[in-house]
Amino acid sequence: MSQFDLARLEAIIAERARSGDGNSWTAKLFAKGTPKAAQKLGEEAVETVIAAVSHDRDELISESADLLYHWLVVLTLEGVSLDEVMAELENRTARSGIDEKASRKG
Numbered sequence: 156m157s158q159f160d161l162a163r164l165e166a167i168i169a170e171r172a173r174s175g176d177g178n179s180w181t182a183k184l185f186a187k188g189t190p191k192a193a194q195k196l197g198e199e200a201v202e203t204v205i206a207a208v209s210h211d212r213d214e215l216i217s218e219s220a221d222l223l224y225h226w227l228v229v230l231t232l233e234g235v236s237l238d239e240v241m242a243e244l245e246n247r248t249a250r251s252g253i254d255e256k257a258s259r260k261g
Contacts, residue, residue: 189232196225
């Protein structure tokens with residue numbers, strides 16, 4: 156299994172966002188802000204779904220990587236850390252998914 160993880164990707168994104176490097180897709184996304192990054196996140200989510208329902212394993216892997224990358228860009232732009240999201244997921248494991256989802260319905 157790869158030693159690369161989402162925390163490392165989060166750190167790379169933060170570093171490249173600050174770089175101002177005109178050749179960095181990350182720096183360009185940060186310059187355009189949350190609306191553009193969120194748009195890309197949505198596009199990658201749709202492409203991931205298409206790959207899944209098409210049973211295209213290689214494309215599903217590729218699009219999943221794009222999805223995770225753009226998700227972390229949006230989180231970073233909005234000042235939300237991966238640790239915060241992971242803590243939320245950890246909290247949710249303390250009860251059934253059905254109970255947890257029901258608790259969110261206001």
